[in-house]
Amino acid sequence: MLVSRRKNDLQQMYAEDREDYLGKLERTITKFFVDRGFLEIKTPIIIPAEYVERMGINSDVELSKQVFRIDKNLCLRPMLAPTLYNCLRKFDNVLPDPIKIFEIGPCYRKESDGKEHLEEFTMLNFCQMGSGCTRENLEALIKEFLDFLEIDFEIVGDSCMVYGDTLDVMHGDMELSSAVVGPVPMDRDWGIDKPWIGAGFGLERLLKVKHGFKNIRRGSRSESYYNGIPTKI
Ligand code: ATP
Ligand code: 9VF
Ligand code: MG
Numbered sequence: 001m002l003v004s005r006r007k008n009d010l011q012q013m014y015a016e017d018r019e020d021y022l023g024k025l026e027r028t029i030t031k032f033f034v035d036r037g038f039l040e041i042k043t044p045i046i047i048p049a050e051y052v053e054r055m056g057i058n059s060d061v062e063l064s065k066q067v068f069r070i071d072k073n074l075c076l077r078p079m080l081a082p083t084l085y086n087c088l089r090k091f092d093n094v095l096p097d098p099i100k101i102f103e104i105g106p107c108y109r110k111e112s113d114g115k116e117h118l119e120e121f122t123m124l125n126f127c128q129m130g131s132g133c134t135r136e137n138l139e140a141l142i143k144e145f146l147d148f149l150e151i152d153f154e155i156v157g158d159s160c161m162v163y164g165d166t167l168d169v170m171h172g173d174m175e176l177s178s179a180v181v182g183p184v185p186m187d188r189d190w191g192i193d194k195p196w197i198g199a200g201f202g203l204e205r206l207l208k209v210k211h212g213f214k215n216i217r218r219g220s221r222s223e224s225y226y227n228g229i230p231t232k233i
Helices: 002-016 021-037 050-052 062-066 081-091 135-148 185-190 203-211
Strands: 040-043 044-050 074-076 098-109 120-129 153-159 164-171 173-182 198-202
Touching: 021 040, 021 081, 021 098, 021 120, 021 203, 040 081, 044 050, 050 074, 050 081, 050 185, 081 098, 081 120, 081 198, 120 185, 120 203, 135 164, 135 173, 135 198, 153 173, 164 198, 173 203, 198 203
Parallel strands: 040 098
Antiparallel strands: 044 074, 098 120, 120 198, 153 164, 164 173, 173 198
């Protein structure tokens, strides 16, 4: 019975929709932010390992052990913030105030697995620099975004090694996002000297909530599942 249901579901998706959940969510989110004046960015997935250190993630920070290193100088990005910092610096005094940009793309972290962690996941990071960078505006944008996706949430205060105080966006016990109201001291190391707000969301966690997956794996880049349906038939 299970097998015939899987076959049916896959056949129905092929007949009617044909869009991959992760791909479709990226396109939906992209339209949401482009429509609200944010510039879509695609930066490299392979980055200098030095960027991670410059984020304050030195050998005594937990995340430093989670980084996939490629060689002496390069690694797979564990987050989008370093290259977004560089974009903000380059666009400063070029684009009109406030500067609003976002990126959606793969990030990599070594994780000792669980239902909410992948080693290969997809991050959305949006940020604004210049005027209007208040906590109220950040919370309002997060609310508009999650209302648009029809996902319930609550915002709680937390802290992390990289930014200090964060606003964590929670769905039950699961963190959907960490959001930050800048400026922070680290900005100096990236040549940034204006207020900013920003937030990082994991797309697979959004899919887990949206589709009620028990495990985040169902919503990930996968050979074992297509749109949450096991492909082993
Ligand atoms: P956690 O504490 O849950 O491991 P984090 O605080 O280390 O997450 P952040 O650095 O704040 O994660 O990253 C921003 C967002 O990216 C998270 O809120 C989450 O939605 C997503 N994310 C981070 N790590 C992973 C992962 N390994 N797998 C899936 N999504 C992730
Ligand atoms: C919040 C999650 C440093 C001015 C380019 C934007 C943010 C996002 C936190 C992410 C991280 N920070 N994974 O910064 O939006 O960097 O830990 Si910016
Ligand atoms: Mg976090």
